[in-house]
Amino acid sequence: MKINSICCIGAGYVGGPTMAVIAQKCPDIKVTVVDLNESRIAAWNDSDFTKLPVYEPGLDAVVKEARGRNLFFSTEVDKAIDEAQMIFISVNTPTKMYGAGKGMAADLKYIELCARQIARVATSDKIVVEKSTLPVRTAEAIKSILDNTGNGVKFQILSNPEFLAEGTAVEDLHRPDRVLIGGNEQEAIQSLVEVYGQWVPKERILTANLWSSELSKLTANAFLAQRVSSINAISELCEKTGADVNEVAKAIGMDSRIGPKFLKASVGFGGSCFQKDILNLVYIAKSYGLDEVADYWQQVVIMNDHQKHRFAKKIVKKLYNTVSGKKIAMLGWAFKKDTNDTRESAAIDIALDLIAEEANVMVYDPKVSENQIKNDVNNIENNIKVTADPYQACKDAHAIAVVTEWDEFKEYDWKKIYDSMLKPAFVFDGRNILDKEALKKIGFVYTAIGSSN
Ligand code: NAD
Ligand code: UDX
Numbered sequence: 001m002k003i004n005s006i007c008c009i010g011a012g013y014v015g016g017p018t019m020a021v022i023a024q025k026c027p028d029i030k031v032t033v034v035d036l037n038e039s040r041i042a043a044w045n046d047s048d049f050t051k052l053p054v055y056e057p058g059l060d061a062v063v064k065e066a067r068g069r070n071l072f073f074s075t076e077v078d079k080a081i082d083e084a085q086m087i088f089i090s091v092n093t094p095t096k097m098y099g100a101g102k103g104m105a106a107d108l109k110y111i112e113l114c115a116r117q118i119a120r121v122a123t124s125d126k127i128v129v130e131k132s133t134l135p136v137r138t139a140e141a142i143k144s145i146l147d148n149t150g151n152g153v154k155f156q157i158l159s160n161p162e163f164l165a166e167g168t169a170v171e172d173l174h175r176p177d178r179v180l181i182g183g184n185e186q187e188a189i190q191s192l193v194e195v196y197g198q199w200v201p202k203e204r205i206l207t208a209n210l211w212s213s214e215l216s217k218l219t220a221n222a223f224l225a226q227r228v229s230s231i232n233a234i235s236e237l238c239e240k241t242g243a244d245v246n247e248v249a250k251a252i253g254m255d256s257r258i259g260p261k262f263l264k265a266s267v268g269f270g271g272s273c274f275q276k277d278i279l280n281l282v283y284i285a286k287s288y289g290l291d292e293v294a295d296y297w298q299q300v301v302i303m304n305d306h307q308k309h310r311f312a313k314k315i316v317k318k319l320y321n322t323v324s325g326k327k328i329a330m331l332g333w334a335f336k337k338d339t340n341d342t343r344e345s346a347a348i349d350i351a352l353d354l355i356a357e358e359a360n361v362m363v364y365d366p367k368v369s370e371n372q373i374k375n376d377v378n379n380i381e382n383n384i385k386v387t388a389d390p391y392q393a394c395k396d397a398h399a400i401a402v403v404t405e406w407d408e409f410k411e412y413d414w415k416k417i418y419d420s421m422l423k424p425a426f427v428f429d430g431r432n433i434l435d436k437e438a439l440k441k442i443g444f445v446y447t448a449i450g451s452s453n
Contacts, residue, residue: 001191004029007084009114011035011044014162015090016054020062021173023071025199032072032080044073055340055367058170081121089114090131095276104283106135115145125154127188131162133277135284136215156188159210161217167338179205182213218281222297225274227262229303235265235450245450265450267403267430268307270335272343275301308346312353315428319399323359329393332404333365333373340367347403348376355383364393366406399426405433418442
Protein backbone atom coordinates (compact mmCIF):
# COMPACT_ATOMS: atom_id res chain seq x y z
CA MET A 1 0.00 0.00 0.00
CA LYS A 2 1.37 3.41 -0.93
CA ILE A 3 1.15 5.72 2.05
CA ASN A 4 -0.15 9.26 1.53
CA SER A 5 -1.29 10.21 5.02
CA ILE A 6 0.54 9.80 8.30
CA CYS A 7 -0.44 10.76 11.82
CA CYS A 8 2.02 10.87 14.71
CA ILE A 9 0.77 10.87 18.29
CA GLY A 10 3.30 12.77 20.43
CA ALA A 11 4.96 16.03 19.35
CA GLY A 12 8.02 15.76 21.57
CA TYR A 13 11.76 15.46 20.98
CA VAL A 14 11.23 12.43 18.74
CA GLY A 15 7.81 12.95 17.16
CA GLY A 16 8.47 16.58 16.18
CA PRO A 17 11.84 16.29 14.42
CA THR A 18 11.15 12.83 12.95
CA MET A 19 7.87 13.83 11.36
CA ALA A 20 9.31 17.15 10.18
CA VAL A 21 11.98 15.25 8.26
CA ILE A 22 9.51 12.67 6.87
CA ALA A 23 7.35 15.58 5.63
CA GLN A 24 10.37 17.38 4.20
CA LYS A 25 11.57 14.30 2.31
CA CYS A 26 8.13 13.01 1.25
CA PRO A 27 6.16 16.02 -0.05
CA ASP A 28 3.40 13.69 -1.31
CA ILE A 29 2.59 12.46 2.19
CA LYS A 30 0.42 14.56 4.48
CA VAL A 31 1.96 14.35 7.96
CA THR A 32 -0.04 15.48 11.00
CA VAL A 33 1.61 15.53 14.41
CA VAL A 34 -0.82 15.60 17.31
CA ASP A 35 -0.40 16.09 21.02
CA LEU A 36 -2.58 16.64 24.07
CA ASN A 37 -0.25 19.41 25.20
CA GLU A 38 -1.77 22.56 23.72
CA SER A 39 1.12 24.87 24.49
CA ARG A 40 3.56 22.47 22.83
CA ILE A 41 1.44 22.38 19.66
CA ALA A 42 1.12 26.18 19.74
CA ALA A 43 4.91 26.43 19.96
CA TRP A 44 5.34 24.09 16.96
CA ASN A 45 2.98 26.39 15.06
CA ASP A 46 4.67 29.62 16.20
CA SER A 47 5.61 32.01 13.39
CA ASP A 48 8.81 32.75 15.32
CA PHE A 49 10.99 29.74 14.61
CA THR A 50 13.20 30.41 17.64
CA LYS A 51 10.18 29.44 19.75
CA LEU A 52 9.88 25.83 18.52
CA PRO A 53 9.60 23.65 21.64
CA VAL A 54 12.61 21.54 20.70
CA TYR A 55 15.98 23.17 20.01
CA GLU A 56 17.95 21.20 17.43
CA PRO A 57 20.48 22.64 14.99
CA GLY A 58 18.84 22.83 11.53
CA LEU A 59 15.34 21.95 12.72
CA ASP A 60 13.91 25.43 12.13
CA ALA A 61 14.81 25.23 8.43
CA VAL A 62 13.15 21.81 8.04
CA VAL A 63 9.96 22.98 9.76
CA LYS A 64 9.98 26.18 7.72
CA GLU A 65 10.14 24.16 4.50
CA ALA A 66 7.36 21.69 5.27
CA ARG A 67 4.98 23.28 7.77
CA GLY A 68 1.69 24.30 6.16
CA ARG A 69 2.65 22.39 2.96
CA ASN A 70 2.35 18.80 4.11
CA LEU A 71 3.35 19.08 7.78
CA PHE A 72 0.72 20.03 10.34
CA PHE A 73 0.73 20.27 14.14
CA SER A 74 -2.62 19.88 15.84
CA THR A 75 -4.45 18.98 19.05
CA GLU A 76 -7.26 17.25 17.13
CA VAL A 77 -6.08 13.74 17.88
CA ASP A 78 -9.22 11.81 16.85
CA LYS A 79 -9.51 13.52 13.49
CA ALA A 80 -5.85 12.95 12.65
CA ILE A 81 -6.08 9.26 13.64
CA ASP A 82 -9.13 8.67 11.50
CA GLU A 83 -7.68 10.37 8.43
CA ALA A 84 -4.32 8.58 8.47
CA GLN A 85 -3.33 5.28 6.88
CA MET A 86 -0.30 4.98 9.10
CA ILE A 87 -0.15 6.06 12.76
CA PHE A 88 3.13 6.51 14.61
CA ILE A 89 2.99 6.31 18.38
CA SER A 90 5.74 8.57 19.70
CA VAL A 91 4.57 9.31 23.21
CA ASN A 92 6.75 9.25 26.30
CA THR A 93 7.52 5.98 28.07
CA PRO A 94 9.11 7.14 31.32
CA THR A 95 10.25 4.99 34.21
CA LYS A 96 7.24 3.87 36.21
CA MET A 97 7.06 5.70 39.54
CA TYR A 98 4.37 3.66 41.30
CA GLY A 99 3.23 0.10 41.93
CA ALA A 100 4.96 -3.03 40.64
CA GLY A 101 8.25 -2.26 38.90
CA LYS A 102 8.42 1.20 40.49
CA GLY A 103 11.70 2.93 39.60
CA MET A 104 12.58 0.38 36.90
CA ALA A 105 9.86 -0.72 34.52
CA ALA A 106 8.65 1.46 31.65
CA ASP A 107 5.37 3.18 32.35
CA LEU A 108 3.23 2.19 29.40
CA LYS A 109 0.05 4.01 30.37
CA TYR A 110 0.45 6.61 27.59
CA ILE A 111 1.02 3.85 25.05
CA GLU A 112 -2.07 1.97 26.16
CA LEU A 113 -4.14 5.17 26.03
CA CYS A 114 -3.00 5.72 22.45
CA ALA A 115 -3.89 2.14 21.48
CA ARG A 116 -7.34 2.49 23.04
CA GLN A 117 -7.88 5.83 21.35
CA ILE A 118 -6.90 4.40 17.96
CA ALA A 119 -9.20 1.42 18.54
CA ARG A 120 -12.08 3.71 19.45
CA VAL A 121 -11.67 6.19 16.63
CA ALA A 122 -10.46 4.27 13.57
CA THR A 123 -13.03 3.52 10.87
CA SER A 124 -10.59 2.24 8.23
CA ASP A 125 -7.64 -0.18 8.29
CA LYS A 126 -4.45 1.22 9.81
CA ILE A 127 -0.79 0.45 10.14
CA VAL A 128 0.25 1.30 13.68
CA VAL A 129 3.95 2.00 14.15
CA GLU A 130 5.71 1.86 17.51
CA LYS A 131 8.15 4.77 17.41
CA SER A 132 8.46 5.11 21.17
CA THR A 133 11.06 2.94 22.90
CA LEU A 134 9.20 -0.04 24.35
CA PRO A 135 9.86 -3.20 26.32
CA VAL A 136 10.18 -6.28 24.16
CA ARG A 137 6.76 -7.84 23.40
CA THR A 138 4.77 -4.61 23.83
CA ALA A 139 3.34 -5.05 20.34
CA GLU A 140 1.49 -8.07 21.66
CA ALA A 141 -0.42 -5.88 24.15
CA ILE A 142 -1.13 -3.19 21.57
CA LYS A 143 -2.40 -5.79 19.13
CA SER A 144 -4.68 -7.31 21.72
CA ILE A 145 -6.28 -3.92 22.43
CA LEU A 146 -6.66 -3.09 18.75
CA ASP A 147 -8.04 -6.49 17.75
CA ASN A 148 -10.86 -6.38 20.27
CA THR A 149 -12.87 -3.49 18.89
CA GLY A 150 -15.33 -5.72 17.04
CA ASN A 151 -15.82 -3.10 14.31
CA GLY A 152 -14.02 -5.02 11.56
CA VAL A 153 -11.16 -2.53 11.22
CA LYS A 154 -7.83 -4.34 10.59
CA PHE A 155 -4.63 -3.23 12.26
CA GLN A 156 -1.07 -4.16 11.41
CA ILE A 157 1.67 -3.36 13.89
CA LEU A 158 5.24 -2.38 13.13
CA SER A 159 8.15 -1.54 15.40
CA ASN A 160 10.30 1.30 14.09
CA PRO A 161 12.50 2.46 16.96
CA GLU A 162 14.18 5.83 16.66
CA PHE A 163 17.95 6.04 16.96
CA LEU A 164 18.41 9.81 16.67
CA ALA A 165 20.48 11.51 19.36
CA GLU A 166 19.45 14.93 20.60
CA GLY A 167 21.67 17.75 19.43
CA THR A 168 22.24 15.96 16.12
CA ALA A 169 18.64 14.91 15.44
CA VAL A 170 18.27 16.48 12.00
CA GLU A 171 21.61 15.14 10.78
CA ASP A 172 20.82 11.69 12.23
CA LEU A 173 17.39 11.67 10.54
CA HIS A 174 18.78 12.84 7.21
CA ARG A 175 21.62 10.32 7.21
CA PRO A 176 20.79 7.51 9.64
CA ASP A 177 23.31 4.70 10.20
CA ARG A 178 20.29 2.45 9.76
CA VAL A 179 16.51 2.47 9.94
CA LEU A 180 15.06 -0.57 11.68
CA ILE A 181 11.60 -1.88 10.84
CA GLY A 182 10.22 -4.87 12.70
CA GLY A 183 7.00 -6.59 11.78
CA ASN A 184 5.23 -9.83 11.02
CA GLU A 185 3.46 -8.75 7.84
CA GLN A 186 5.53 -8.11 4.73
CA GLU A 187 3.03 -5.76 3.12
CA ALA A 188 3.00 -3.38 6.09
CA ILE A 189 6.78 -3.54 6.40
CA GLN A 190 7.10 -2.67 2.72
CA SER A 191 4.84 0.40 3.08
CA LEU A 192 7.16 1.85 5.69
CA VAL A 193 10.31 0.80 3.78
CA GLU A 194 8.99 2.89 0.87
CA VAL A 195 8.48 5.95 3.05
CA TYR A 196 12.09 5.87 4.30
CA GLY A 197 13.30 4.74 0.90
CA GLN A 198 12.56 8.23 -0.42
CA TRP A 199 15.81 9.45 1.16
CA VAL A 200 17.54 6.59 2.99
CA PRO A 201 19.65 4.18 0.89
CA LYS A 202 17.95 0.76 0.69
CA GLU A 203 20.91 -1.07 2.23
CA ARG A 204 20.50 1.02 5.38
CA ILE A 205 16.88 -0.01 5.85
CA LEU A 206 16.91 -3.12 7.96
CA THR A 207 13.93 -5.36 8.55
CA ALA A 208 13.50 -7.80 11.44
CA ASN A 209 10.86 -9.59 13.44
CA LEU A 210 8.87 -7.47 15.90
CA TRP A 211 10.61 -8.73 19.02
CA SER A 212 14.13 -8.29 17.66
CA SER A 213 13.27 -4.76 16.66
CA GLU A 214 11.83 -3.83 20.05
CA LEU A 215 14.75 -5.41 21.89
CA SER A 216 17.37 -3.86 19.59
CA LYS A 217 16.46 -0.37 20.73
CA LEU A 218 16.94 -1.12 24.44
CA THR A 219 20.11 -3.01 23.60
CA ALA A 220 21.59 -0.18 21.52
CA ASN A 221 21.07 2.32 24.32
CA ALA A 222 22.42 -0.08 26.91
CA PHE A 223 25.60 -0.65 24.85
CA LEU A 224 26.12 3.09 24.29
CA ALA A 225 25.59 3.94 27.95
CA GLN A 226 27.87 1.08 28.93
CA ARG A 227 30.72 2.65 26.96
CA VAL A 228 30.28 5.93 28.81
CA SER A 229 30.21 4.18 32.18
CA SER A 230 33.24 2.10 31.18
CA ILE A 231 35.35 5.13 30.32
CA ASN A 232 34.09 6.97 33.38
CA ALA A 233 35.16 4.04 35.55
CA ILE A 234 38.61 4.28 34.01
CA SER A 235 38.64 8.06 34.56
CA GLU A 236 38.57 7.55 38.32
CA LEU A 237 41.43 5.10 38.11
CA CYS A 238 43.37 7.60 35.97
CA GLU A 239 42.99 10.27 38.62
CA LYS A 240 44.62 7.94 41.17
CA THR A 241 47.45 6.66 39.00
CA GLY A 242 48.73 9.56 36.91
CA ALA A 243 47.31 8.14 33.70
CA ASP A 244 45.24 10.50 31.54
CA VAL A 245 41.83 9.28 30.40
CA ASN A 246 42.02 11.25 27.14
CA GLU A 247 45.22 9.43 26.25
CA VAL A 248 43.78 6.08 27.29
CA ALA A 249 40.60 6.71 25.26
CA LYS A 250 42.63 7.64 22.20
CA ALA A 251 44.86 4.61 22.57
CA ILE A 252 42.04 2.11 22.93
CA GLY A 253 39.77 3.84 20.39
CA MET A 254 42.36 3.36 17.64
CA ASP A 255 41.79 -0.36 17.95
CA SER A 256 39.25 -0.80 15.20
CA ARG A 257 37.46 -3.45 17.27
CA ILE A 258 36.79 -0.84 19.96
CA GLY A 259 36.43 2.29 17.82
CA PRO A 260 36.85 5.95 18.80
CA LYS A 261 33.29 7.11 19.45
CA PHE A 262 31.50 7.44 22.79
CA LEU A 263 34.67 7.34 24.84
CA LYS A 264 34.52 10.82 26.32
CA ALA A 265 34.82 10.79 30.09
CA SER A 266 32.33 13.17 31.61
CA VAL A 267 30.25 14.18 34.60
CA GLY A 268 28.07 11.20 33.74
CA PHE A 269 25.51 10.52 31.07
CA GLY A 270 22.11 12.19 31.20
CA GLY A 271 19.16 12.45 28.88
CA SER A 272 15.74 10.91 28.89
CA CYS A 273 16.82 7.59 27.40
CA PHE A 274 19.91 5.87 28.77
CA GLN A 275 18.97 5.44 32.41
CA LYS A 276 15.32 4.75 31.71
CA ASP A 277 16.07 2.17 29.02
CA ILE A 278 18.73 0.33 31.01
CA LEU A 279 16.47 0.18 34.05
CA ASN A 280 13.77 -1.19 31.80
CA LEU A 281 16.17 -3.82 30.44
CA VAL A 282 17.13 -4.76 34.00
CA TYR A 283 13.47 -5.09 34.91
CA ILE A 284 12.73 -7.28 31.90
CA ALA A 285 15.70 -9.52 32.69
CA LYS A 286 14.59 -9.80 36.33
CA SER A 287 11.04 -10.62 35.29
CA TYR A 288 12.40 -13.62 33.33
CA GLY A 289 14.42 -14.64 36.41
CA LEU A 290 17.73 -13.66 34.78
CA ASP A 291 19.36 -12.12 37.84
CA GLU A 292 22.94 -12.15 36.52
CA VAL A 293 21.84 -10.41 33.34
CA ALA A 294 19.95 -7.83 35.37
CA ASP A 295 22.90 -7.17 37.72
CA TYR A 296 25.30 -6.82 34.81
CA TRP A 297 23.35 -3.95 33.23
CA GLN A 298 22.37 -2.38 36.54
CA GLN A 299 26.03 -1.69 37.19
CA VAL A 300 26.10 0.75 34.25
CA VAL A 301 23.61 2.96 36.08
CA ILE A 302 25.34 2.54 39.44
CA MET A 303 28.62 3.68 37.87
CA ASN A 304 26.88 6.68 36.35
CA ASP A 305 25.37 7.79 39.66
CA HIS A 306 28.78 7.44 41.24
CA GLN A 307 30.39 9.61 38.56
CA LYS A 308 27.87 12.42 39.06
CA HIS A 309 28.23 12.52 42.84
CA ARG A 310 31.99 12.08 42.65
CA PHE A 311 32.25 15.28 40.63
CA ALA A 312 30.35 17.31 43.23
CA LYS A 313 32.40 15.74 46.04
CA LYS A 314 35.61 16.64 44.28
CA ILE A 315 34.57 20.30 44.09
CA VAL A 316 33.85 20.38 47.80
CA LYS A 317 37.11 18.64 48.66
CA LYS A 318 39.26 20.95 46.53
CA LEU A 319 37.56 24.02 47.99
CA TYR A 320 39.09 23.15 51.36
CA ASN A 321 36.25 20.78 52.30
CA THR A 322 33.56 23.42 52.43
CA VAL A 323 31.48 25.28 49.87
CA SER A 324 29.10 26.73 52.45
CA GLY A 325 28.30 30.31 51.45
CA LYS A 326 30.63 30.11 48.42
CA LYS A 327 29.52 31.08 44.94
CA ILE A 328 29.92 28.34 42.36
CA ALA A 329 29.26 29.09 38.70
CA MET A 330 27.79 26.23 36.68
CA LEU A 331 28.37 26.54 32.96
CA GLY A 332 25.79 24.41 31.19
CA TRP A 333 22.62 22.74 32.37
CA ALA A 334 21.43 20.72 29.35
CA PHE A 335 22.38 17.03 29.40
CA LYS A 336 24.60 17.57 26.35
CA LYS A 337 25.39 20.40 23.96
CA ASP A 338 23.10 21.63 21.19
CA THR A 339 19.86 20.74 22.94
CA ASN A 340 17.53 22.54 25.35
CA ASP A 341 16.64 19.21 26.98
CA THR A 342 17.56 18.85 30.66
CA ARG A 343 15.95 15.51 31.45
CA GLU A 344 18.22 13.48 33.79
CA SER A 345 21.01 15.99 33.21
CA ALA A 346 24.01 15.41 35.46
CA ALA A 347 23.83 19.14 36.18
CA ILE A 348 20.74 18.59 38.31
CA ASP A 349 22.37 16.10 40.68
CA ILE A 350 25.56 18.13 40.86
CA ALA A 351 23.67 21.33 41.68
CA LEU A 352 21.59 19.58 44.33
CA ASP A 353 24.71 18.08 45.92
CA LEU A 354 26.39 21.50 46.03
CA ILE A 355 23.27 23.17 47.40
CA ALA A 356 23.07 20.48 50.09
CA GLU A 357 26.55 21.69 51.08
CA GLU A 358 25.11 25.23 51.26
CA ALA A 359 26.84 26.55 48.16
CA ASN A 360 25.33 29.46 46.22
CA VAL A 361 25.04 28.15 42.68
CA MET A 362 24.68 30.43 39.68
CA VAL A 363 23.83 28.74 36.39
CA TYR A 364 24.33 29.83 32.81
CA ASP A 365 23.14 27.75 29.85
CA PRO A 366 22.82 29.09 26.30
CA LYS A 367 19.52 27.33 25.52
CA VAL A 368 17.80 26.33 28.74
CA SER A 369 15.31 28.74 30.27
CA GLU A 370 15.40 29.94 33.86
CA ASN A 371 11.99 28.40 34.43
CA GLN A 372 13.20 25.00 33.35
CA ILE A 373 16.27 25.15 35.59
CA LYS A 374 14.22 26.19 38.61
CA ASN A 375 11.68 23.50 37.81
CA ASP A 376 14.44 20.85 37.62
CA VAL A 377 15.37 21.58 41.24
CA ASN A 378 11.71 21.54 42.28
CA ASN A 379 11.49 25.33 42.72
CA ILE A 380 12.36 24.87 46.36
CA GLU A 381 15.92 26.04 46.29
CA ASN A 382 16.81 29.62 47.02
CA ASN A 383 20.55 28.87 46.76
CA ILE A 384 20.29 28.71 42.98
CA LYS A 385 20.27 31.64 40.58
CA VAL A 386 20.17 31.71 36.81
CA THR A 387 21.74 34.29 34.54
CA ALA A 388 21.75 34.91 30.81
CA ASP A 389 25.32 36.20 30.98
CA PRO A 390 28.18 33.73 31.51
CA TYR A 391 30.53 36.46 32.77
CA GLN A 392 27.95 37.40 35.37
CA ALA A 393 27.75 33.76 36.45
CA CYS A 394 31.51 33.64 37.04
CA LYS A 395 31.93 37.06 38.67
CA ASP A 396 33.01 36.76 42.31
CA ALA A 397 32.79 32.98 42.14
CA HIS A 398 35.14 30.71 44.05
CA ALA A 399 34.85 28.04 41.39
CA ILE A 400 33.46 27.26 37.94
CA ALA A 401 31.99 23.85 37.11
CA VAL A 402 31.67 23.07 33.40
CA VAL A 403 28.92 20.46 33.11
CA THR A 404 27.79 20.67 29.47
CA GLU A 405 30.21 20.72 26.55
CA TRP A 406 28.78 23.80 24.75
CA ASP A 407 31.28 24.99 22.11
CA GLU A 408 30.96 28.64 23.16
CA PHE A 409 32.61 27.90 26.51
CA LYS A 410 35.91 27.36 24.69
CA GLU A 411 35.73 30.82 23.13
CA TYR A 412 35.25 32.87 26.31
CA ASP A 413 37.71 35.52 27.46
CA TRP A 414 39.11 33.37 30.25
CA LYS A 415 41.51 36.09 31.44
CA LYS A 416 38.55 38.40 31.99
CA ILE A 417 36.76 35.64 33.88
CA TYR A 418 39.85 34.97 36.01
CA ASP A 419 40.20 38.64 36.91
CA SER A 420 36.58 38.77 38.10
CA MET A 421 36.81 35.70 40.39
CA LEU A 422 37.91 35.16 43.96
CA LYS A 423 41.38 33.65 44.28
CA PRO A 424 42.48 30.95 44.08
CA ALA A 425 40.15 30.64 41.08
CA PHE A 426 39.11 27.02 40.52
CA VAL A 427 37.83 25.47 37.29
CA PHE A 428 36.34 21.97 37.31
CA ASP A 429 36.10 20.90 33.70
CA GLY A 430 33.50 18.13 33.77
CA ARG A 431 33.76 17.67 30.01
CA ASN A 432 37.50 18.08 29.41
CA ILE A 433 36.82 20.73 26.77
CA LEU A 434 38.86 23.72 27.95
CA ASP A 435 42.48 24.46 27.12
CA LYS A 436 44.13 23.17 30.26
CA GLU A 437 47.55 24.72 29.67
CA ALA A 438 46.14 28.14 28.71
CA LEU A 439 43.95 28.21 31.81
CA LYS A 440 46.80 27.22 34.11
CA LYS A 441 48.97 29.92 32.57
CA ILE A 442 46.32 32.51 33.38
CA GLY A 443 46.43 31.34 36.97
CA PHE A 444 43.43 29.04 37.33
CA VAL A 445 43.58 25.94 39.49
CA TYR A 446 42.31 23.59 36.80
CA THR A 447 40.83 20.15 37.48
CA ALA A 448 39.87 17.78 34.67
CA ILE A 449 38.00 14.49 34.66
CA GLY A 450 40.33 11.53 34.51
CA SER A 451 43.75 13.07 35.05
CA SER A 452 45.62 14.06 38.17
CA ASN A 453 47.16 17.32 36.93
P1 NAD B 1 8.50 13.75 24.95
O1 NAD B 1 8.06 13.72 26.34
O2 NAD B 1 9.38 14.86 24.46
O3 NAD B 1 7.22 13.74 23.98
C1 NAD B 1 6.13 12.90 24.15
C2 NAD B 1 4.86 13.68 23.84
O4 NAD B 1 3.74 12.79 23.80
C3 NAD B 1 4.52 14.77 24.86
O5 NAD B 1 4.46 16.03 24.22
C4 NAD B 1 3.14 14.33 25.42
O6 NAD B 1 2.29 15.42 25.69
C5 NAD B 1 2.61 13.48 24.28
N1 NAD B 1 1.56 12.53 24.68
C6 NAD B 1 1.58 11.63 25.70
N2 NAD B 1 0.47 10.90 25.70
C7 NAD B 1 -0.30 11.33 24.68
C8 NAD B 1 -1.57 10.97 24.16
N3 NAD B 1 -2.26 9.97 24.71
N4 NAD B 1 -2.05 11.63 23.10
C9 NAD B 1 -1.34 12.64 22.53
N5 NAD B 1 -0.12 13.02 22.96
C10 NAD B 1 0.39 12.38 24.02
O7 NAD B 1 9.22 12.35 24.66
P2 NAD B 1 10.34 12.03 23.57
O8 NAD B 1 11.69 12.41 24.08
O9 NAD B 1 9.89 12.53 22.24
O10 NAD B 1 10.29 10.45 23.58
C11 NAD B 1 9.21 9.74 23.02
C12 NAD B 1 9.58 8.28 22.90
O11 NAD B 1 10.71 8.15 22.02
C13 NAD B 1 10.01 7.63 24.21
O12 NAD B 1 9.57 6.30 24.21
C14 NAD B 1 11.52 7.67 24.14
O13 NAD B 1 12.12 6.64 24.88
C15 NAD B 1 11.78 7.47 22.67
N6 NAD B 1 13.04 8.01 22.18
C16 NAD B 1 13.50 9.23 22.62
C17 NAD B 1 14.69 9.75 22.10
C18 NAD B 1 15.23 11.07 22.56
O14 NAD B 1 16.37 11.36 22.27
N7 NAD B 1 14.46 11.88 23.26
C19 NAD B 1 15.38 9.04 21.11
C20 NAD B 1 14.88 7.83 20.68
C21 NAD B 1 13.70 7.32 21.22
C1 UDX C 1 20.82 8.43 23.01
C2 UDX C 1 21.33 7.55 21.86
O1 UDX C 1 22.63 8.01 21.46
C3 UDX C 1 20.38 7.61 20.69
O2 UDX C 1 20.81 6.74 19.66
C4 UDX C 1 18.99 7.20 21.17
O3 UDX C 1 18.08 7.28 20.11
C5 UDX C 1 18.54 8.08 22.31
O4 UDX C 1 19.49 8.03 23.37
P1 UDX C 1 20.81 11.03 23.50
O5 UDX C 1 20.49 10.61 24.89
O6 UDX C 1 19.98 12.05 22.84
O7 UDX C 1 20.82 9.77 22.54
O8 UDX C 1 22.33 11.59 23.47
P2 UDX C 1 23.74 10.86 23.48
O9 UDX C 1 24.61 11.54 22.49
O10 UDX C 1 23.68 9.41 23.38
O11 UDX C 1 24.31 11.26 24.92
C6 UDX C 1 23.76 10.71 26.10
C7 UDX C 1 24.59 11.17 27.29
O12 UDX C 1 25.85 10.54 27.32
C8 UDX C 1 24.84 12.67 27.32
O13 UDX C 1 24.70 13.16 28.62
C9 UDX C 1 26.27 12.78 26.86
O14 UDX C 1 26.91 13.93 27.30
C10 UDX C 1 26.87 11.52 27.46
N1 UDX C 1 28.08 11.06 26.77
C11 UDX C 1 28.01 10.62 25.49
C12 UDX C 1 29.30 11.07 27.44
O15 UDX C 1 29.38 11.45 28.60
N2 UDX C 1 30.40 10.61 26.77
C13 UDX C 1 30.38 10.19 25.50
O16 UDX C 1 31.44 9.80 24.97
C14 UDX C 1 29.13 10.19 24.83
